[in-house]
Amino acid sequence: METVRVLVLRAAGVNCDEETAYAFELAGAGAQRVHINRLIENPSMLEDFTILAFPGGFSYGDDVAAGKILANQVVHHLVEPIRRFIENGRLVLGICNGFQVLLKAGFLPGWDGAVGSKSFAELPVSITDNDRPQYECRWVNLEPVSDRCVFLTPGQRLCIPMAHGEGKIVTRDAAVLARLQNENYIAFRYVDAEGRTGGFPINPNGAIDSIAGLTDSTGRILGLMPHPERHIHRTQHPHWTRLGEREPDGLTIFRNAVNYAKSHL
Amino acid sequence: MNQWRIEVSSRKGFADPRGQAVRDELRELGITTVEAVISARVYLIEAEMDAAMAKRVAEELLTDMVCQDYYIGRSAIPAGPVAASIIEVHLKSGVTDPVAESVVTALKDMGVPNAFVRTARKYVLVGSITDSQRDLIARNLANDCIEEVIFGADAEPPSPHTRPYELQLRDIPILDLDDEGLLQVSKKMDLFLNAAEMQTIQAYFQKLGRNPRDIELETLAQTWSEHCVHKTLKSRVEMDLDGQPIHFNNLLKETVFRGTQELAKPWCISVFSDNAGVIEFDETDAVCFKVETHNHPSALDPYGGAATGIGGVIRDPMGTGMGAKPIANTDIFCFAPPDTPMSEVPRGVLHPRRIMRGVISGVRDYGNRMGIPTVNGAIYFDRRYIANPLVFCGNLGLIPRDKAFKHATAGDLVVVVGGRTGRDGIHGATFSSGEMTHEHDQIFSHAVQIGNAITEKKMLDVLLQARDQGLYSAITDCGAGGLSSAVGEMGAEIGAEVDLEKVPLKYAGLNYTEIWISEAQERMVISVPPENAERILALFASEDVEATVIGRFTGDRQLVLRYQGTEVGRLEMEFLHEGIGKQTRKAVWKTPKLSEPNLPEKDDYTSELLAILSSWNVASKEWVIRQYDHEVQAGSVVKPLVGARHDGPSDAAVIRPKLTSDRGVAIACGMNPLYGDIDPYWMALSGIDEAIRNLICVGARPDRIAVLDNFCWGDCNRPETMGSLVRAAQACYDAAIGYSTPFISGKDSLNNEFRCEDGSRIAIPATLLISGLGIVDDVHQCITMDAKRAGNWLFAVGLTKNELGGSHFYKLRGELGANVPRVEIARSSETARRIHRAILQGVIVSCHDCSEGGLAVALAEMAMAGDLGIDVDLRGQPCSQDCTRADMRLFSESNSRYVVEVPADRFDAFARLMLNLPFGQIGRVVEEPHLTIRQGGSILVQTDLNAIRSAWQNKIG
Structure with a gap:
């Protein structure tokens, strides 16, 4: 069987590309880090890949707003090839800044053909400053919610770190939130170790309904604020010296993606 | 438009x-x-x-x-x-x-x-x-x-557009000036050169039979600045140590350097010669480490000054050898207490709380944007930092061992890459070498530099590709002195010519001198063999990074500067780099006559313990730590905060810099300015001992530890201040030899003084930061400081002495004392080796160093971090004979001590490993969330984890 190929997109200020590529490799894929200029020059190269990953970082310094400038670039240069990529049944993962890009470019939640410049200004969901208005780096627990999203294992709670200053999910109005809830768009919620939602620090940014990640209508796009690629080794857990051997939680997401790609694509 | x-x-x-x-x-x-x-x-x-x-x-x-x-x-x-x-x-x-x-x-x-x-x-x-x-x-x-x-709503912002520059040559007549005239020129041009240096320059131009151009004087001033050449530390010194004369021909070479030279460790690859010290990591890679200060700019613009401090030090490993990949940041700050009343803040100085917040935000925003984890740091508070805050920024890099050296060759092109040049940062190098005054915020506002991390990140991404493709022959960063230092340094042996109008500018209007000495950020200079020029320029362009050929390395050992074809400056490289005369400095150290305070003994010290836990220096820095990304690059092993609830203060950080390898690097620091008020010699030794202890606690190899020095002192023209510096430098040599631990790089920042409006002066306390790195063979063997399991035994290793001088316990009462902690280096070094062996054998499950606040604070922190209780009886504590009082046993800050936790079934193995060392069983970890410290029948401390937490947390924020 052919290896699953992952394109990890680089751009000015993206800084989690290496470990994201490595996480996919650990999960059995072949990953290639590609600068966005190369993809814009030759969008058809996307066809050689089955997973597209937008890694974390500070694309273009998060100037104007987190992920905004890169989202603008994607909207104006790469919308069509990425839309085809998704329509062909392939997978897209956005982590932290990558999630912010997917939201602001309209791929998530991806309603009503929201991707593209015309409706770019009418997005239903966005992401803004944390309630505690500063950058925050801490470990959080995530409860998988959507049964549609191929990246998650139902029932398996994940302990992985978050690290961001703009991670609070906001919706345009209550109807948007209701649709996210009722139609299974919520991929992960922030919870405590026992699975209960709560205020800071359980929900570290004040996201509405404790939303930590979203999926789209196909379940093949996942965007999340915390960083699964930072828990792919036992010694990354903040109190690993108190724990025995165990599989690092973050790896699950990459394994699920690669296994799905292997069996479906 | x-x-x-x-x-x-x-x-x-x-x-x-x-x-x-x-x-x-x-x-x-x-x-x-x-x-x-x-x-x-x-x-x-x-x-x-x-x-x-x-x-x-x-x-x-x-x-x-x-x-x-x-x-x-x-x-x-x-x-x-x-x-x-x-x-x-x-x-x-x-x-x-x-x-x-x-x-x-x-x-x-x-x-x-x-x-x-x-x-x-x-x-x-x-x-x-x-x-x-x-x-x-x-x-x-x-x-x-x-x-x-x-x-208001009506005013409009000033027009941003600037006029283009028209060439106007400026000669500075100095040939006939007397000393006073020379000094006036130096002062007027903010050159910060003294009379002897100005005379040397005058003699050089008299020989040439012409006056210098402004750009030539500026080049000399940058290159000869304290900041760039460390003339104080390299000077000849006549020292009077309590009446006994000591002579140094070159202070640095005969103390800090000498230790490294005598040790001649084969695993030291490049020391004191490049932008960072380089040591072996594994078979294929090396790690390099550099810590810089950015004090003066941070005083004027805390946010920008600190941001460019971290931005600048990141470029040091990037400019070491053929360029390293930055893998970790460290940040150590010294401020006045944030609760200082506004009335005590001198005119021209920002309030310490504003400085602290600005500095932390600046480091956060730049470090996080670069995608480099900030894994280690400390904040130290003392009123004397009010006008001169200290901002130490460090960066650790990973570099292939076969890329650890560089060599620019005649014929190579001079290429500047990264950011554009503007008027920012002009005179940073010279400005940082002088004292500050209440007018500095007006006069030196242009010395403040503004950073853009993404420009640096983009540049880094391409530089590493260019390095691996072998497209350039040498690299260095554009730091203090800007292009003048970078090109001057790189071409020191061969000569260089530069066409200044080719340097890309942020906006029009810069004259040729401004272009040459601007300290605009995010620039590096590389030397490129002409045959690679096309490829490398295309590579930079492919990721939207500017790279521009601005000149050529020549081979004639001249520095030639042109603007639009007109020669605007010419200096011999030899004069530029070797011409600065050696100076002799007087130094005096008189051991101060201090005494121990006469404090009544008490029955219960719980409130003292809680007060120390909530003091500015000891209290949790979690508010700061959480603003820094310490996880990026996915190499984190021992984090700054550890334990059951992730809130315990780790002794050191450990990272795994290669995703595919289990080898690690531990990073820690040691510093205690209060001890310097008693004796800078013991302050320095204590700092080194502390840095080493911290590394040992997490599992670093004692035979693979290297340290860095950062000297921050006041005005060393005063013999007493110079004498204090000499004492610290002497300790560095003794420690290097005694621990067999080499210094691999260092930096000094002198003249950290402030002249108030009324002429009075505020000098910082003598401050030596020791940063240490140690290699960890397998990160799975690392341990952390949090108590692990109820029932385990606790041991104190190392002797507690009557050494409360400069302690936090005395500080609570406004006392300094006299008995500063000393170090028995040989025994300390042996203790470190034994502890390490015990860690490798799995005999110890947690280990914490005793430092600020002594044994009592160490125990409180271990209990809190482990979310477990601790019950201790001090009768088991190994003590010197004169350590007779309970307060000494609890709070003495004697060096070379550890508290370790040993499972009951490892008791024998542990005891065998510690044979002939001072160690004693002091108690155990218990389930109930209490801390009890007794001495036989009398209870000295009795408190619970909630009280400890609430004392320790949420002080800073």
Whole structure:
């Protein structure tokens, strides 16, 4: 069987590309880090890949707003090839800044053909400053919610770190939130170790309904604020010296993606 | 061209964190009449676009339409019954505006080319304020050095456009000047050169039979600055040590360097010669480490100064050998206590709380954006840092061992890459070498540099590719002194010629000297063999990084500077680098006559313990730590905060820099300025012992530890201050040899003094920061300081002595004392080796060093971090004979001590390993969340984890 190929997109200020590529490799894929200029020059190269990953970082310094400038670039240069990529049944993962890009470019939640410049200004969901208005780096627990999203294992709670200053999910109005809830768009919620939602620090940014990640209508796009690629080794857990051997939680997401790609694509 | 003004603010119902933060700050300033502050970001765009396009730009690019509103034009003050005023903060002309640069990029993507963009912040203050309050608010919202304030709704920001420069040569007549005249020239041009140096320069030009050009004098001043050449530490010294004369021909070479040289460790690859010290990591790679200070700029502009401090030190490993990949940051700060009353803050100085917040934000924003984990740090508070805060920024890099050296060759091209050159940072090197005064914020505002982390990150991404493709022959960073230092250094052996008009500028109007000495950030200089030029320029262009050929390395050992074909300067490299005369400095150290305070003994020391836990120096720095990304690059093994609830203070950090390898690097530091008030020799030794202990605690190999020095002192023209520096340098040599631990790099920042308006001076305490790195063979063997399991035994290793001098216990009572902690180096070194062996054998499950606050604080921290109780009887504590009192046993800060936790079934193995060392069983870990410290029948400390937590946490924030 052919290896699953992952394109990890680089751009000015993206800084989690290496470990994201490595996480996919650990999960059995072949990953290639590609600068966005190369993809814009030759969008058809996307066809050689089955997973597209937008890694974390500070694309273009998060100037104007987190992920905004890169989202603008994607909207104006790469919308069509990425839309085809998704329509062909392939997978897209956005982590932290990558999630912010997917939201602001309209791929998530991806309603009503929201991707593209015309409706770019009418997005239903966005992401803004944390309630505690500063950058925050801490470990959080995530409860998988959507049964549609191929990246998650139902029932398996994940302990992985978050690290961001703009991670609070906001919706345009209550109807948007209701649709996210009722139609299974919520991929992960922030919870405590026992699975209960709560205020800071359980929900570290004040996201509405404790939303930590979203999926789209196909379940093949996942965007999340915390960083699964930072828990792919036992010694990354903040109190690993108190724990025995165990599989690092973050790896699950990459394994699920690669296994799905292997069996479906 | 049309001009558009677009204002963006939070929509009603969504938070406005910046406005809220400003309102809170106003409360702190005592202004209570402002009910609310509404903040907006203002974009000023000059471009060929019509109203429809402007609307699209507002909606699609600048505004988050889910939670923000925009206004095209200048929005009026909201109507209503309450008075309101507007303050707008604009960047001064020429100041780097990263957001504006990104908007230009995005506009291009939207089909609007050639836009010119500026951004500003607008604040609407709801409530009535007086004019003087308004001015006070403005001073707090804007930094005079880089920002301009506009009041009201009608005023317009100043025009940003600058005029092009026309060449005007400037000779400086010095040939016939006497000493006084020479000094006047030095002062007038802010050269910071002394009479002897000016005479040397005069003699050189007399020999040439001409006067120097401004650019030549400036080049010499940069290259000969304290900052660049460390002339004090390298000077000849006549030392009087309590009446006994000691002579040094070169202080640094005979102390710090000498230790490293005598040790001649085969695993040291490059020491004291490059931008960072380099040691072996594994078979294929090396690690390099550098710590710099950015004190003066951080005093003037805490945010920008600290940001460019970290930005600058990251370029040190990037400019080491053929360029390293930055893998970790460290940050150590010294401030005055944040609760200092405003009335104690001298004129011309920012309040310590503002400095602290600015510095932390600056380091955070730059370090996080670079994608480098900030894994280690410390904050130290002392009133004497009020006018001279210290900002130490360090960076660790990973470099292939076969890329650890560089060699520029005659014929190579001089290529500048990265950011553009502007007027920022001019005279940074010379300015940082002098003392500060109350007028500095006016005179040296141009010495402040403004950073843009993404420019540096982009440059780094391409440089590493170019390095691996072997496209250049040498690299160095453009730091202090700008191009003058970078090109001057790189071409020192061969000579170079530079065409200054080729240097890409941020804006027009810079003269040739400004281009040459600007310290604009995010620039590196590489030397490129001509045959690689095309490939490397294309590589940089492919990721939108500017790279420009500006000259050539020649082979004639001359430095030749041209502007549009006209020669504007010429110096011999030999004179530039070797011409500076050696100076002799007088140094005196008189051991101060101090005595121990006479404090009554007490029965119970619980309140003292809690008070130390909540003191500025000891209290949790979690508020700061969590603002730094310490996880990026996915190599984190031992984090700054550890334990059951992730809130215990780790002794050191460990990272795994290669995703595919289990080998690690531990990073830690040691510093204790209070000891220096008693004796800088023991201060230095204590700092080194502490750094080593911290590394040992997490599992670093004692035979693979290297350290860095950062000397921050006052004015060393005063023999007493110089004498204190010499004492510390002597300790560095003794420690290096005694521990067999080499110094691999270092840096000094002298003249950390402030001259107040009334002429009085404030000098910082002698401050030596020791940063250490140690290799960990397998990170799975690392341990952490949190108590692990009820039932385990606790041991104290190392002797507790009657050494409360300079301790936090004395500090509580306003005492200094006399008995400063000393070090028995041989025994300390043996203890470290044994502890390490015990860690490798799995005999110890937690280990914590005893430092600030002594044994009592160490135990409290272990219990809290483990979320477990500790029950201790001090009768088992190994003590010296004169350590007779309970307060000494609890709080003495004697060096070389550890508390370790040993499972009961490892007791014998542990005891065998510790044979012949001072160690004793002091108690055990217990389930109940209490800390009890007794001595036989009497209970000295009795408290619980909640009380410990509430004392230790939430002090700083």
